[in-house]
Amino acid sequence: MGRPAKFTQDQMLDAALAILGDGGPAAVTMAAVSARTGAPIGSLYHRFASRDLLLARLWLRCVESFREGFIAAMADDDVEAAALHTPRWCRANPAAAAALLLHRREDLAAQWPDQLGPELAEVNTSTADALDAYLARHPGADRQHLMFVLADVPYGAVRRHLLAGRTPPPELDALILTTCRAVLATG
Amino acid sequence: MGRPAKFTQDQMLDAALAILGDGGPAAVTMAAVSARTGAPIGSLYHRFASRDLLLARLWLRCVESFREGFIAAMADDDVEAAALHTPRWCRANPAAAAALLLHRREDLAAQWPDQLGPELAEVNTSTADALDAYLARHPGADRQHLMFVLADVPYGAVRRHLLAGRTPPPELDALILTTCRAVLATG
DNA sequence: GGAGTTCTAGAATCTACCATCTAATTGAAG
C-alpha cells in the first residue's frame, strides 16, 4: 500500500463545513482548513486538486444526504412526508443544512470542476425523475403547485431559522402541512 | 464649485448591481465596477471609502426600495397585500430582488461599515415596528404565523425563479394567497 | 532489508485585488 493516511477526506470536508458555517464561503481558505484539521496544506492538495474541487465535493456530500430521504418519500407517494422532509432533515443535519440552503452553489465552487459534472447532473436528474414519476402516477396533479409545496414553502419556512443559527422549531411542521393541504386541495 | 462629476454614485451602484447579478459577490471587485462604468478606480474611491462601503450602500438602497411598500401595506392592515408585495416588487425590480434575496448581507459587505450602523438599525427596527403595531391592533394574531405568511412563504415562492434569472410568474400570487388564508384561518 | 507507493510537511511562488498616492483635468466664481 503506502503510508497510512493521518487525515481522512471526510475530516477535511467536516472542517470546511464548520468554517463555512462560521464565516461564509470566503472564509473557507485552504489555510483555514489546514489550520482547523491540523493537516498541512500539501495534504489538502493531495486529496483535492483545488479549492473548488474541495468545496464542490462538500456541496455534493450535503446534497446527497438531503436527496435520499426526499426521493424515498416521493417514491411512497407521500407528498406530505416529502414536504416535511426539509425541516426534519435540517434538524438532523444543521451544519449541512446551513451550507446547502444559505449559499448558492456557485458561491462555494466558483468553477464547478469538470470531473464532477456527471455527479452534478445525476443529482439534478434523479430529483426531477422522482417528480416526473409522481406526476405520471397522478395525472390530476399540477407541477407548479407541487414545486411550491415541496420545495418553495419548506425552504422558506426553514431559512430564517438557519440564518439565525437555530434549528427549525417544531411548530413549523404544522404550518407546512396546512399549506400543503390547502394548496393541493386547489388543484 | 469645482469640476462636475462625470459619474454619479448611482451609476456606480447600478454597475455593481449588474455585476453582482452576473457573477455573484466575489465578482464585484473595484476593478470590475471600474471597467463596467468606465470610471477609473480613483473615482470609485472618491465616492466610496472602501469596497465594503460600496456594497453596503448598494444593499441599503435595495432594502429601502423593498421595505417601503411592505410597511405601507402593513400600516393599512392589509396582510394579503403585504404578502403579495414580495412577488410584485420582484417583478418591478428584478436586479435588486436578486441581490437582496439571493445573498446574505455578510457575503456582500464582509465588515459592515460603522458609519452605516444607524441606517442598518433603522431598517431592522422600522420593519419590526410595523409588525408589532399590527399585532397590537390585532391581539388574536400569532406572530409565528404572520412571519410565515409574510416573509417565509413569499420568499420561498420567489426564490427559485430569481435564481433562474426569471421573473416570478403571476400564478404564484394565487398560491401565496391560498396559503395566507389557510394559515391565518388556523390561528 | 530494499523497492515501491502513499502520504505528510511546509517553504516558495504566483496571482489577483484592495487601497493609496501623486498628478493632471475641468469648470465655476470672482
Added chain:
DNA sequence: CTTCAATTAGATGGTAGATTCTAGAACTCC
C-alpha cells in the same frame, strides 16, 4: 484670466490566498 475645489486618472504598493515543488516519513510486499 486667475484661483480653487471637485473630480478624474491610473501607476504603485501591500497583502492575502491559491497552488506548486521538493523533501522526507511511514507503511506493505517481495
